[in-house]
Amino acid sequence: MKIGVLALQGAVAEHIRSIEAAGGQGVAVKRIEELQGLDGLIIPGGESTTIGKLMRKYGFIDAIREFSRQGKPIFGTCAGLIVLADRIDGQEDAHLQLMDMKVARNAFGRQRESFETDLAIKGIEEPVRAVFIRAPLIMEVSPNVDVLSTYNGEIVTARQGHLLASSYHPELTDDYRLHAYFLDMAKEAAAAKEQ
Numbered sequence: 326m327k328i329g330v331l332a333l334q335g336a337v338a339e340h341i342r343s344i345e346a347a348g349g350q351g352v353a354v355k356r357i358e359e360l361q362g363l364d365g366l367i368i369p370g371g372e373s374t375t376i377g378k379l380m381r382k383y384g385f386i387d388a389i390r391e392f393s394r395q396g397k398p399i400f401g402t403c404a405g406l407i408v409l410a411d412r413i414d415g416q417e418d419a420h421l422q423l424m425d426m427k428v429a430r431n432a433f434g435r436q437r438e439s440f441e442t443d444l445a446i447k448g449i450e451e452p453v454r455a456v457f458i459r460a461p462l463i464m465e466v467s468p469n470v471d472v473l474s475t476y477n478g479e480i481v482t483a484r485q486g487h488l489l490a491s492s493y494h495p496e497l498t499d500d501y502r503l504h505a506y507f508l509d510m511a512k513e514a515a516a517a518k519e520q
């Protein structure tokens with residue numbers, strides 16, 4: 326499976342490393358033409374306002390919406406989760422608006438700006454190591470969104486069909502199982518296309 330990592334800003338190399346460790350091929354995506362031939366796309370963490378601006382500037386909003394319409398999996402981590410959301414708390418404009426959920430930015434408070442924890446995730450056997458950095462959380466989801474994990478009662482991992490989102494950075498640890506989970510989503514989507 327060939328997985329692109331949107332390389333406008335943020336943690337790109339780490340995602341490529343994790344995808345390769347999980348048995349896929351990872352490539353950096355800087356131009357919309359590079360979405361061609363991908364089996365899935367990761368939108369990394371960073372700063373969502375900056376990523377959103379650059380996406381608009383380089384035509385990625387329409388291009389990624391089209392990618393999603395084709396049923397190709399997309400995984401947003403941290404700022405990438407914010408970029409996928411339909412609504413952002415306290416902000417007029419959201420970005421891709423692909424996932425039916427409302428998110429809050431920088432939701433874990435100043436004193437807990439960053440922390441690590443082991444998270445139980447639906448569909449993955451043992452808890453997964455997760456790094457939270459000025460992380461967002463998911464405040465509300467529509468019934469078509471599946472909650473895969475919570476932290477202190479707050480939703481931090483969610484899936485809506487071919488779309489996956491995490492509040493935290495799975496790429497900053499040596500635990501590749503969430504990337505392996507995403508690769509499985511890409512394999513399923515590719516197999517469904519062939520039928």
Ligand SMILES: NC(=O)CC[C@H](N)C(=O)O
Pocket residue numbers: 369370371372373374402403404405407430431458459460461
């Ligand atoms: N680590 C991250 O991706 C932080 C996200 C950032 N706080 C934002 O709102 O965009």
